Amino acid sequence: MQSNALVMEESGSLTQRDIAVPELGPRDVLVEVELSGICGSDVHMNDGGMDLDFPVVPGHEFSGFIADVGTEIETDSKGDPVEVGDPITVVPGVVCGDCWYCNNVPTRPTTCEDRDVYGFLNVDYGQGIHGGFSEYVLVDERTSFYRLPDGMDVELGALAEPLSVATRAFERGFRPGIPDAREGFGIGKSVAIQGAGPIGLLAASAATAGGAGQVIIVDAIDDRLGLAERFGATDTVNFTDYEDEDDLIEGVKSLTSGHVGPDLVIEAAGVPDAVTQGIEMARDGGTLVEVGHYAYNGETDLNPTRLVQKDLDVFGSLAYPPIQFETAISLLDQLGGEVPFTELFNCKTDFADAETAYEKQANGEAYRATIHPGGV
Ligand SMILES: [Zn+2]
Ligand SMILES: [Zn+2]
Known part of the structure; x- marks a missing residue:
């Protein structure tokens, strides 16, 4: 299928176009993205500070709703049952499972010698995973994802990554x-x-x-x-x-x-x-x-x-292991009523205004500017 996305063709150049989303495999999940945060590393990417294999669909802090599940998917990575329509958030880091570090230091997945991260890969990369600045994202079988608790605002799911x-x-x-x-x-x-x-x-x-x-x-x-x-x-x-x-x-x-x-x-x-x-x-x-x-x-x-x-x-401290998302989600759930988490989202834009969002994130006006593929 095709998905409308915001593509960084090279540093500093964003275009809106359709990208190919791979076919859903039996252990994959398709997410309809609600929002995706712009992080300091996204600003860095935009400024030319990262040597990436462009074009890239950015966005590694996203949440949304399950649009489709593969035939073998019954639960999220924690073991909680999931179905189409459930709100989820996705752990963007994916390890190779094969290198010395994956075999010997699995509790520190960021040490993996061949780690992939959603939002930093070439849009035509073989595995087809890309970032959250897209209407739809395929979450492949290597990837951890977590259902958000009942009653939690789906937008809070995009804070699970920075909170991790x-x-x-x-x-x-x-x-x-x-x-x-x-x-x-x-x-x-x-x-x-x-x-x-x-x-x-x-x-x-x-x-x-x-x-x-x-x-x-x-x-x-x-x-x-x-x-x-x-x-x-x-x-x-x-x-x-x-x-x-x-x-x-x-x-x-x-x-x-x-x-x-x-x-x-x-x-x-x-x-x-x-x-x-x-x-x-x-x-x-x-x-x-x-x-x-x-x-x-x-x-x-x-x-x-x-x-x-x-x-x-x-x-x-570099990133986190996937289970850190459980910590972050329970903290969001526990403190959501007291701590003004959603006030961090003080610059919400759609694809058309993405450049403003990048600007405000770069100059410090926004705590966490967010891109909403379906509109604000
Ligand atoms: Zn980040
Ligand atoms: Zn590895």
Whole structure:
């Protein structure tokens, strides 16, 4: 069949045209897309920062309704029954199942040496999987997908992906997992999050749900810090109020118990200097999780001695394993009434206005601009 889609012919050039959707196999699912978010990596792709095999149909944060199922499909990846018409969201990363990492480190699928991701592949690629900027997407048998709980707004499903990124980043901070010995994170502990973009805000809601006693968010924009409070921040810090970096670091530390700094720092700004600031902000023997630099964003001078002197645990966090979607969906379900998740969607467009959506996502006006193939 054909599907109307938004195709990035090359970086910076979007066209609307029909693409071929492969025939439904017995273990495939066809999704009618409701919406698909524009993520920082999509902006990066548009700006020419990614060496991809164009043309590409972008979009790896999408949800929609099941339009058709293969003859062998009875449940989603969790085992819950599914049928045509059910709302679902799709895990965009697909592993090869064959390489050394797939065989030896299956709990970390992002280490797969031949990983495919919906929204980054050539539109004519053999497997036929493409991104969510399309009326229909074929979800093939290698792919995990999850039914959304009854009563959940289907649009929230498009947040399952960034919330998986955010919850995993937060959960990295739990290691080694001896909270009663203050090793790793635990109930009542403090976390500072650098950056009040979608990942930072979602990490704040995760930290709150995960029992944090104090959630400090650092950003430069007051509007974002205001929203951060509604996502669970107990303290907000506008770094432009501080004279210099040292002043900012002391400012954050002064908010914490004993003024030693937060137990956990999550760098979600993607600004190189934020990493060195995060190292200094964290208390000695604490933890730093780096999630902001999923794409190259420049470099910074790092003094390795400080990592040793502070006896710091430092974790990188790239995406998530598929089951992280279960965590994200239950969090959306659990907190949907209290946390204003849908306010992140502050720029909704159809195909015709996609360039505006990219612009607003790039300049920070939109938290999460979304493309709605069927119209807004
Ligand atoms: Zn993304
Ligand atoms: Zn592999």
